[in-house]
Amino acid sequence: MSYSVKVLDHYENPRNVGSFGKEEEGVATGMVGAPACGDVMKLQIKVGKGGVIEDAKFKTYGCGSAIASSSLVTEWVKGKTIDQALTIKNTQIAEELALPPVKIHCSILAEDAIKAAVADYKKKHSDSVVV
Amino acid sequence: MLNLPIYLDYSATTPVDPRVAEKMIPFLVEKFGNPASRSHSFGWETEAAVEEAREEVAKLVNADPKEIVWTSGATESNNLAIKGAAQFYAGKGKHLITVKTEHKAVLDTCRELERQGFDVSYLDVGDDGLLDLETFKAALRPDTILVSTMFVNNEIGVIQPIAEIGEICRGKGIVFHVDAAQATGKVAIDLATLKVDLMSFSAHKTYGPKGIGALYVRRKPRVRLNAQMHGGGHERGFRSGTLATHQIVGMGEAFRLARLEMGAENERIRRLRDRLLAGLSDIEQVYVNGDMTRRVPHNLNISFAYVEGESLLMAIKDLAVSSGSACTSASLEPSYVLRALGREDELAHSSIRFTIGRFTTEEQIDYAIKLLHDKIGRLRELSPLWEMVQDGVDLGTVQWAAH
Amino acid sequence: MFAPVYFDHNATTPIDPAVVDAMLPYLSAHFGNASSRHEYGRAARRAIDEARGRVAAALGAHASEVVFTSGGSEANNLLLKGAAARSRPGLLAVSAIEHPCVLKPAEQLAGTGWTLRTLPVDADGRVDVARFEAVLAQRPKIVSVMWANNETGVQQDIEALAAMAARAGACFHTDAVQAVGKLPVDFRRLNTAGVQAMTVSAHKIGGPKGAGALLLDKRLDVAPLIAGGGHERGLRSGTENVAAIVGFGVACELAAARREEHARTTLALRRRLEDGLRGLGATLFGQRAERLPNTAFFAFPGIDGETLVGQLDRAGYAVASGAACSSSNPEPSHVLRAMGVAPDLARGALRVSLGGGNTAADVDGFLDSLRVTLARLHGLTAMAR
Numbered sequence: 038m039s040y041s042v043k044v045l046d047h048y049e050n051p052r053n054v055g056s057f058g059k060e061e062e063g064v065a066t067g068m069v070g071a072p073a074c075g076d077v078m079k080l081q082i083k084v085g086k087g088g089v090i091e092d093a094k095f096k097t098y099g100c101g102s103a104i105a106s107s108s109l110v111t112e113w114v115k116g117k118t119i120d121q122a123l124t125i126k127n128t129q130i131a132e133e134l135a136l137p138p139v140k141i142h143c144s145i146l147a148e149d150a151i152k153a154a155v156a157d158y159k160k161k162h163s164d165s166v167v168v
Numbered sequence: 169m170l171n172l173p174i175y176l177d178y179s180a181t182t183p184v185d186p187r188v189a190e191k192m193i194p195f196l197v198e199k200f201g202n203p204a205s206r207s208h209s210f211g212w213e214t215e216a217a218v219e220e221a222r223e224e225v226a227k228l229v230n231a232d233p234k235e236i237v238w239t240s241g242a243t244e245s246n247n248l249a250i251k252g253a254a255q256f257y258a259g260k261g262k263h264l265i266t267v268k269t270e271h272k273a274v275l276d277t278c279r280e281l282e283r284q285g286f287d288v289s290y291l292d293v294g295d296d297g298l299l300d301l302e303t304f305k306a307a308l309r310p311d312t313i314l315v316s317t318m319f320v321n322n323e324i325g326v327i328q329p330i331a332e333i334g335e336i337c338r339g340k341g342i343v344f345h346v347d348a349a350q351a352t353g354k355v356a357i358d359l360a361t362l363k364v365d366l367m368s369f370s371a372h373k374t375y376g377p378k379g380i381g382a383l384y385v386r387r388k389p390r391v392r393l394n395a396q397m398h399g400g401g402h403e404r405g406f407r408s409g410t411l412a413t414h415q416i417v418g419m420g421e422a423f424r425l426a427r428l429e430m431g432a433e434n435e436r437i438r439r440l441r442d443r444l445l446a447g448l449s450d451i452e453q454v455y456v457n458g459d460m461t462r463r464v465p466h467n468l469n470i471s472f473a474y475v476e477g478e479s480l481l482m483a484i485k486d487l488a489v490s491s492g493s494a495c496t497s498a499s500l501e502p503s504y505v506l507r508a509l510g511r512e513d514e515l516a517h518s519s520i521r522f523t524i525g526r527f528t529t530e531e532q533i534d535y536a537i538k539l540l541h542d543k544i545g546r547l548r549e550l551s552p553l554w555e556m557v558q559d560g561v562d563l564g565t566v567q568w569a570a571h
Numbered sequence: 572m573f574a575p576v577y578f579d580h581n582a583t584t585p586i587d588p589a590v591v592d593a594m595l596p597y598l599s600a601h602f603g604n605a606s607s608r609h610e611y612g613r614a615a616r617r618a619i620d621e622a623r624g625r626v627a628a629a630l631g632a633h634a635s636e637v638v639f640t641s642g643g644s645e646a647n648n649l650l651l652k653g654a655a656a657r658s659r660p661g662l663l664a665v666s667a668i669e670h671p672c673v674l675k676p677a678e679q680l681a682g683t684g685w686t687l688r689t690l691p692v693d694a695d696g697r698v699d700v701a702r703f704e705a706v707l708a709q710r711p712k713i714v715s716v717m718w719a720n721n722e723t724g725v726q727q728d729i730e731a732l733a734a735m736a737a738r739a740g741a742c743f744h745t746d747a748v749q750a751v752g753k754l755p756v757d758f759r760r761l762n763t764a765g766v767q768a769m770t771v772s773a774h775k776i777g778g779p780k781g782a783g784a785l786l787l788d789k790r791l792d793v794a795p796l797i798a799g800g801g802h803e804r805g806l807r808s809g810t811e812n813v814a815a816i817v818g819f820g821v822a823c824e825l826a827a828a829r830r831e832e833h834a835r836t837t838l839a840l841r842r843r844l845e846d847g848l849r850g851l852g853a854t855l856f857g858q859r860a861e862r863l864p865n866t867a868f869f870a871f872p873g874i875d876g877e878t879l880v881g882q883l884d885r886a887g888y889a890v891a892s893g894a895a896c897s898s899s900n901p902e903p904s905h906v907l908r909a910m911g912v913a914p915d916l917a918r919g920a921l922r923v924s925l926g927g928g929n930t931a932a933d934v935d936g937f938l939d940s941l942r943v944t945l946a947r948l949h950g951l952t953a954m955a956r
Contacts, residue, residue, distance in 0.1 A: 040482070048482060054550055071568035072514040072553060075476055075502075079552035096552040100478035104550065153569070173610055180612070181604035181810065189598050196591045196779065201889075202583035207880040208889030209575060211582075240641035240781070243799045243809030273799025273808060280798050372810060377598060379641065379781045379812025396796065398679055399644040399672025408672055409644035410583065410774060412781030412815070481608070488609035 040101055041135035047105035052112050055094045057081050063091075065161060067153025070146050076103045080110065080150035084158055088118045095150075102140040106130050106147035119155045173488040174532045178373075178466060178525030179322050179350060180490055184418065185375040185526065191421040192377065195414035203411045204402060214413040221420025225369065225382055228423040229348075229357040234387060237406040238416055241381035242349035243273040244396075245368035246316075248383055248407065249345045250277045252393030253314050253366060254286055257343060261311030264288045267299055267318070267328075268508040274316055274347055295510045296459035297326040304333060314343045319351035319367075323505040323521055324458030325467025327355060334363030343391060349373055349381075353426030354434065354464040359384060365391040369423075371415070375526060376422030380415035383407075437524050438465035440533050444522060447537030451544055453557075457506055457519055468522045471506075471515040474554040475547040480518060483543035487536055490521045514553075575887045576933045580775075580926035581721050581749060581866060582891055586818070587777040593821045594779065597814035605811045606800070615813045622820030629823035630771065631757035632786045638806045639816055642783040643748040643772035644672035645796065647715075649785055649807065650744050650768045651676040653793035654713050660684035662711035664741075666698050666727075667691055667909035668720050673746055674905075677715070690716065695860040696725035696910050698732060707739035714741045718750040722893070722906045722922055723857040724866025726754065730764040737765030742791060744768040748783075752776040752826035753834060753863045758786050767791045771823075773815065777927075778822030782815035829927070837925040838864035840934050844923060845869075847938035851945060854916060856907065865926065870912075870919040874948055879921060882948070886940040891922040 040048070056079075057064045063084040070076040076099035085091040093111040097104045109130060114122045130136075130144035175183075184192075195217065203218045205211025219233070226233040239245045254264060266278050268290045278288045289307045293299055299317060315337050317328050330346055337344035345366040351357060353374045359367065367384040371377055385391055385406065399408030445468055448454055453473040472480060477491045491503070502516035511519070522536070548554040553563060577585070597618060603611025605619050619639075627634040640646045651673065655663065663685045665677045681687040688706045691699050698716055707714075714736045719726045729745050736743040747769045750756060758769060768791060773782040787793065787806075799808040826833075845855060845867055853869040870876065876892040883890055893904045903917035912920075923937070 048479070051550065056555065068552065069569050072563065073512070073568075075478070075513075075517050077552050077568070079555075096550055096555060098474065098551045098553045099476050101482045103476075104479060149569075175611060177604075177607060177609065177611070180607045181602060183602040184598040186599070189595075192598070193591075193595075196586050196594070197588075198585075200583060200585045202579075202774075202780075205579060205582045205889075205891065207877075207892050208579065208884045210577060210579065210889050240645070240797075240812070241809045244641070244797050246799060247797045271799065272801075276798035276800070276808065370810075372604075377812075377814065378810055379815050397645055397648045397672075398675035399648070399670070401671070401675075408648075408675070409642050410772075410780055412641075412774075412779065414779065415781050415812075415815075485609070488603075488607070488611050490607060490609075 043134050044101055044105040044136070047108040047134070048101040051104055051108040053094050053108065054096065056096065057083055057094060065154050065158030067150045067155070067157055069149045069153050070099070072098065075099060076143065076146055078103065078107045078146055078150045080107060080154045082114060082119070082122070082154045082158065084119060088120065090114045090117055090119060090122060099143065100140070102134065102136055102143040103146060105134050106136075106143045107150060109133060110147045110151055114151060119158060122151050123155055125151055170531060170535055172486045174486060174536060175488045176522045176524060176528065176532075176536065177488050177490050178528075179325075179521065179523035181372050181378065182375045182525055183527065184377055185422060185425060187425060188376055188418050188421045192414045192418040195417050199413070203413055204400060217413060218411055218416050221416045224420035224424040228352060228427045229359050229367065229384065231359045231384055232387060235384050237383045237385055237403045238411055239381045239383055239407055240379055241372070242347065242368045242370035245381050245383040246271070246273040246347055247277050248393065248396050249366040249368060250274065250314065250316055251281065251396055253343045253345065253391065254281050255394040256392045257313040258286075261313040262286050263309050263312040264314045264316070265291065265304070265307050265312060266316045267291045267293060269293050269297060269321055269323075269505045270316065270318055271322055271347060271349070274318070278316070293508055297321060297324045297457070297505075297509050298459055298462060299328050299333070301329060301332055301336075305336065308336070308340065308342070312340070312342050314345065316345040316347070318347040319357070320348070320354060320464050321458070321505065322350050323503060324469045324509070325350075325464045325523075326458045327462045327464065330364065331362055338363040350464070352423065353430050354466060359386075371419035371422055374422050374426050377415045377418040380412060380419045382419070433526060434465050437528070440524050440528055440530065441465050441468055443530065444468055444524070444533050444537065447533070448540060451541060455515060457509060457511065466524050469519060470522070471511065471519040472544055473515060473518060474551050474557060475518050475544060477517040477519065479547060480520065480543070483547055484539055486539060491519055575884070575889050576929070576937065578888055578890045578923045578925065578929065578937065581724075581922065581924035583774045583780065584777050584926055585928065586779055587822060587825055589825065590778055590818045590821045594814040594818040597817050601813070605813060606802070615811070618813055618817050619811055622816045625820035626771075626784060626823045629827035630751065630786060631759045636758065636786050636789060638785045638787055638803050639811065640783045640785060640807055641781055641812070642774070643746065643770050646770040646772075646783050646785040647672045647746055648676050649796045650770065650787075650793065651680065651713065651715060652796060653806070654742055654768075654791065655680050655685060656794035657792040658712050662686050662688060662709055663713045664688040664690055664706050664711040665715045666717065668696060668906045669715065669717050670721060670746060670748070673715050673717065692909050694911055696720060696723045696857045696906065697860050698727055703732065704735065707735055707741065710739060711741050713744070715744040715746065717746040719747075719754065719863050720906060721749050722904055723868045724749070724863035724924075725857040725860040726750070726862060729766065730761060733761065733765035742767050744770070746770045748772045748775055749863060751823070752830055753865060755830065762788055773819035773822055776822050776826040779815045779818040781812055782819040784819070833927055834864040836927070837929070840925050840929055840931060841865060841867050843931060844934045844938070847934070851938070851942060856910065856912065856920070865924055867923045869921055870916050871945060872916055872919070874919045874945065876919040876921055878948065879919070879944065882944045883940060886944065888937050888940060891924070893920060
């Protein structure tokens with residue numbers, strides 16, 4: 038398997054690895070995948086005023102493409118509102134990282150991780166959402 | 169200075185020993201005759217070399233040279249042995265027995281025979297990778313005509329109880345085939361005492377060239393086969409096709425060297441393997457796959473829990489190793505061999521096969537140990553599973569959002 | 572010590588030094604298993620891909636049409652048995668002069684429900700077109716006719732035969748082992764004419780023994796002969812013989828580049844040889860047919876071929892009696908039998924197959940030795956009488 042330069046870069050120097058403290062204000066977590074499938078992604082977002090994602094962290098059990106996909110989305114979601122973050126599509130991730138067809142599922146998983154984290158945030162803050 | 173990547177994949181293939189290459193080269197240059205040419209000295213010269221090599225192959229396994237049939241490799245030998253015997257003895261019965269951890273060359277051949285109307289039992293192994301003799305006996309039927317088991321497993325290096333299986337088969341008049349591709353030069357093979365009827369060999373796993381192998385076909389008691397490749401009647405009709413002299417000469421020399429050197433070599437390799445195992449055993453949550461006592465000294469197959477296999481291979485790209493077997497590692501499926509041992513998919517995914525050989529050095533092993541310490545640590549820092557386990561979560565209770 | 576002159580290039584050829592040079596690194600530094608994902612394996616895979624490209628380019632095929640095998644015999648077995656396995660048994664037709672590695676698999680299939688028709692040839696070894704048409708009218712499923720015969724060198728009009736077979740709906744295969752390097756080979760053109768599969772071998776064209784290929788129209792469904800691991804698109808399992816495949820690629824390229832020159836020089840030598848042979852009273856086989864430029868097949872009435880080749884070997888000339896693969900067989904050549912040559916004459920048959928290293932002086936020296944040997948043998952025969 039040959040990886041693109043960008044995948045290798047994210048794999049060698051993953052951005053925003055780690056976890057937030059569980060009780061930190063505005064933190065939401067998306068955990069997707071399953072060990073038996075060979076990928077588990079945990080994406081955490083820290084949402085500030087106006088629903089803007091101020092920080093993001095990840096941990097991933099998976100192949101190089103899965104690590105790179107999740108590393109990339111931590112960069113992309115930062116500074117976006119949670120609704121803007123939801124517009125990130127797996128195709129954009131796959132294109133940015135030049136993922137081969139057999140690795141497209143990694144970008145899908147990363148998109149799912151964003152959705153899961155946002156859903157977690159919305160669930161936790163449902164009472165404060167202004168309608 | 170170490171040359172990188174360090175080759176620790178001797179069960180996938182071995183380099184041709186320089187002494188073997190030296191023997192081969194004259195047969196690529198001036199001694200080019202077709203061994204089947206009976207009318208001139210070019211042919212006689214190469215025919216003599218072919219017969220000398222046949223003797224060397226026979227000697228390593230204590231067989232008669234007349235019992236050795238050249239093939240293009242162990243895959244062809246396995247096909248010839250299994251299809252050839254099944255087809256010849258089909259009148260006696262239609263039941264074959266093999267094991268779930270066999271090489272694809274055996275399993276795929278058995279699948280093909282199933283499509284031709286044979287009935288095949290694929291036996292389970294224990295969590296040590298070994299075939300249990302009671303399981304084996306229970307699988308025997310009155311219409312069983314052929315049993316095929318490997319001598320040494322390619323992924324986990326365990327040694328199956330060939331002598332015992334052979335006794336049982338001989339007692340019941342069942343043809344017994346053994347795939348010994350991973351065994352030559354690693355375990356002593358004495359076909360004068362082993363009750364084996366057919367045995368497959370490969371040159372390129374024992375420091376010989378690719379493209380050449382052999383099938384042992386017992387003469388006393390005589391075993392019959394239907395040929396699978398027909399033509400000029402080479403190899404007493406068992407296998408037609410021009411003999412590749414240089415490759416045959418290479419296999420002969422490789423097997424001669426194995427016979428002379430395997431005793432000392434295996435001790436040296438065992439020390440290196442034990443050093444590797446000792447060096448890795450202070451990493452938390454590592455598991456050896458397969459029995460450690462009934463195993464060739466060359467093999468160490470380890471699962472590193474909570475890191476994923478492909479990213480692990482990427483992290484240790486300075487080591488040329490396999491995850492799963494070489495023939496199937498292009499697919500993302502976890503190794504069927506490790507699954508057969510009852511390993512969970514996660515552990516199967518994160519397994520690495522280290523196979524040590526003639527040219528492995530202590531310095532290379534030490535480098536590998538240090539690299540693995542660093543990289544396993546880094547990948548676990550990245551692993552959400554490791555974090556959960558450290559926090560005391562039982563992963564078995566987690567509801568995964570499977571996709 | 573003098574080096575014997577090698578006149579048996581249809582049995583096997585010396586390996587070109589450039590081929591050996593290309594192969595050696597794959598025995599040492601680049602020894603990886605092409606299925607391994609690490610750098611050793613990837614280097615081997617790249618080498619195989621490159622060789623596949625070379626073979627394809629030299630033979631006018633697409634790389635994806637090249638299935639590597641252990642040699643020509645395996646490729647012929649693969650096609651015949653593999654195509655038969657994916658079809659209901661029916662009619663199978665092969666020419667009477669095929670190599671045993673086509674004839675024997677065909678006979679095997681005849682034992683498994685297939686009906687075998689053997690296509691006759693005329694006195695010069697050409698497939699009898701009228702009889703061929705009559706067989707085609709019975710709608711055979713598989714037809715195999717060799718392009719150029721290894722013993723006589725006689726060529727068939729493969730494009731015409733293939734086109735007829737294609738019109739009759741048959742799968743047409745040709746064993747081109749002896750044609751490559753001697754005749755222009757363009758698989759694309761042949762395929763358009765109706766050839767669906769073609770067998771080639773490395774060691775007949777200055778490559779190593781142990782490598783060959785089946786060029787295969789991908790629309791043709793063929794079952795593998797060797798299962799296990801799924802190499803070569805599932806058509807041929809087993810760890811690839813990287814060094815031999817690399818050598819095969821280089822040999823194909825060289826053979827294509829040198830073909831015209833090779834044909835010109837060997838044809839000139841053969842004419843010189845055959846002029847001399849006629850002067851010695853030889854009967855030349857296949858004379859009126861289009862033949863490979865390098866092959867002469869002949870006999871001297873009343874002279875035993877085995878004895879003659881033995882004497883010639885001692886005089887320093889390596890020639891063949893009958894076909895290489897079956898020359899331990901005292902039976903007269905099945906090819907000559909099919910051409911209607913009397914068994915007594917056929918038993919005396921000798922083949923000279925020329926190659927790049929042969930010279931006019933070699934041919935002249937051979938004719939001199941032959942003259943002396945024949946005189947002695949005639950003398951012995953006369954005494955015996």
